[in-house]
Amino acid sequence: ETGVTQTPRHLVMGMTNKKSLKCEQHLGHNAMYWYKQSAKKPLELMFVYSLEERVENNSVPSRFSPECPNSSHLFLHLHTLQPEDSALYLCASSQNHHPKKETQYFGPGTRLLVL
Amino acid sequence: AQSVTQLGSHVSVSEGALVLLRCNYSSSVPPYLFWYVQYPNQGLQLLLKYTTGATLVKGINGFEAEFKKSETSFHLTKPSAHMSDAAEYFCAVSNNNDMRFGAGTRLTVKP
Numbered sequence: 138e139t140g141v142t143q144t145p146r147h148l149v150m151g152m153t154n155k156k157s158l159k160c161e162q163h164l165g166h167n168a169m170y171w172y173k174q175s176a177k178k179p180l181e182l183m184f185v186y187s188l189e190e191r192v193e194n195n196s197v198p199s200r201f202s203p204e205c206p207n208s209s210h211l212f213l214h215l216h217t218l219q220p221e222d223s224a225l226y227l228c229a230s231s232q233n234h235h236p237k238k239e240t241q242y243f244g245p246g247t248r249l250l251v252l
Numbered sequence: 253a254q255s256v257t258q259l260g261s262h263v264s265v266s267e268g269a270l271v272l273l274r275c276n277y278s279s280s281v282p283p284y285l286f287w288y289v290q291y292p293n294q295g296l297q298l299l300l301k302y303t304t305g306a307t308l309v310k311g312i313n314g315f316e317a318e319f320k321k322s323e324t325s326f327h328l329t330k331p332s333a334h335m336s337d338a339a340e341y342f343c344a345v346s347n348n349n350d351m352r353f354g355a356g357t358r359l360t361v362k363p
Contacts, residue, residue, distance in 0.1 A: 141295065143295075177261065177355060177356075178355055179256070179352065179353045179354055179355045179356075180296075180342070180353040182350070182351070193350075227295055227296070229295070229296075235348065237284060237346040237347065237348055237349075237350070237351055238284040238301070238303045238346060240286075240298045240301065241296075241298075242298075243288075243295030243296040243297070244295050245293065245294050245295045246294075246295055
């Protein structure tokens with residue numbers, strides 16, 4: 138498989154559940170990203186990992202917990218979410234985090250619904 | 253802080269007509285500028301980007317964009333729309349500190 142893959146593609150969870158989103162990139166990139174995409178709003182960058190170290194955390198609530206065990210895999214652990222967290226969660230990767238002119242390659246996203 | 257404004261959340265054109273999607277940015281340093289496209293049920297895909305050099309940038313699928321510093325704009329154009337161009341288009345601006353995306357413009361192509 139090539140590019141950036143994300144699983145699951147769809148997820149419905151209750152506010153008390155714990156779930157995880159998975160992202161895998163097959164491009165040999167060093168940087169990986171989590172974005173939140175809500176209707177009619179700009180993409181919101183949540184987390185950035187470079188060489189498996191978290192380099193950006195943009196004021197994301199602690200109910201979202203990222204994990205990057207190696208340069209090919211990125212997880213987003215979800216716990217006690219709120220209905221307003223329902224959105225499309227996109228994973229992306231790029232060759233390097235800097236300079237910021239690198240193209241980012243996106244996965245298809247996980248559509249999350251919190252009930 | 254830098255920002256991106258995409259004028260028009262929804263643009264509708266007829267097949268064969270000119271496509272013009274507007275993007276204005278603000279940045280305190282020379283920016284890097286991007287256009288991404290998102291087809292239904294897919295992630296974003298790079299159409300084109302401006303980093304340095306020639307201000308008219310050509311991308312995939314017949315799209316191009318021109319960086320106009322004096323107007324702080326990076327509008328996306330295509331001479332003749334195809335039905336397959338129906339998608340959501342995102343402009344993004346980046347410097348060495350962060351990258352910001354616009355809210356997107358949904359393009360509809362009528363037969």
